[in-house]
Amino acid sequence: MIEIQVKSFQELSTQELYDILQLRSEVFVVEQNCVYQDIDGKDQKALHVIGIKNNKIVAYTRIFKPGDYFENASIGRVVVAKNQRQFKYGYDIMKASISAIENSYKETFIKISAQAYLKSFYNNLGFKEIGQEYLEDDIPHIAMIKE
Template sequence: MLEVFIKKFKELTIDELYSILRLRSEVFVVEQDCVYQDIDNKDQKSLHIFISNKNEIIAYTRIFKAGDYFENSSIGRVVVQENHRALSLGHEIMKASIDAIQTNYNTSKITISAQKYLKKFYEKHQFFQVGEEYLEDGIPHIRMVKE
C-alpha cells in the first residue's frame, strides 16, 4: 500500500533518513554516475515529501519556502526508485510536493533546477523554462518556474 508522507527534518526517523539518503545516492550518484556532495546542510530547512511502500521509500522530494533555496519556493532532489518508475510515481510525488508548497508556504510560485532531459515531464506540471541551459554537477540543467 502506497502512502505519502510530509515531514520536517526533525520528524524523520533514523530509518527514514537512511532510506532517503540511500535512494538519493542510488540514483543521483551511482545510476547517473555523478560525484557530488548530496549531503549539503539544506535538508534541515526543507520539508521532506516521500512515498512509501511497505516501509520502503520509493519516491522522494524536498521542498523549500521562498528564500531558503531560490527566491521562490522550490522543489528539489526529485527521485523515484528505478524499479518503481513504471508506476508514474514521479507525477504523484510532484503533485504531492506542489500541494505541500501551497498548503505549507501559501504560494503557487515555484522554481526548480531541472535536469534538461526531464523538461517535458515538468511541463506536464505547468513548469516552463526560464533562461539558458547550464551545467550543474556536470549534468545539463534548466531553470523552470511554475506561476
C-alpha cells in the same frame, strides 16, 4: 499506489533519513554516475515529501519556502527508485510536493532546477523553462517555474 507523507527534518526517524539518503545516493551518485555532495546542509531547512510503498521509500522530494534555497519556493532532489518508475510515481510525488508548498507556505510560484532531459515531464506538471540550459555537476539543467 504510494502513500505520501510530508515531514520536517526533525520529524524524520533515523531510519527514514537513512533510507532517503540511500535512495538519493543510489540514483544521483551511482545510477547517474555523478560525484557530488548530496548531503549539502540544506535538509534541515526543507520539508521532506516521502512516497512509501510496501513500507519502503520509493519516491522523494524536498521542498523549501521562499528564501531558503531560491528566492521563490522550490522543489529539489526529485527521485523515484529505478524499479518503480514504470508506475509514474514521479507525477504523484511532484503533485504532492506542489500541494505541500501551497498548504505549508501559501505559495503558488515555484522554481526548480530541472535536469534538461526531464523538461517534458515538468511541462506536464505546469512548469515552463526560463533562461538557457546550464551544467550542474556535469549534467545539463534548466531553470523552470510554475506560477
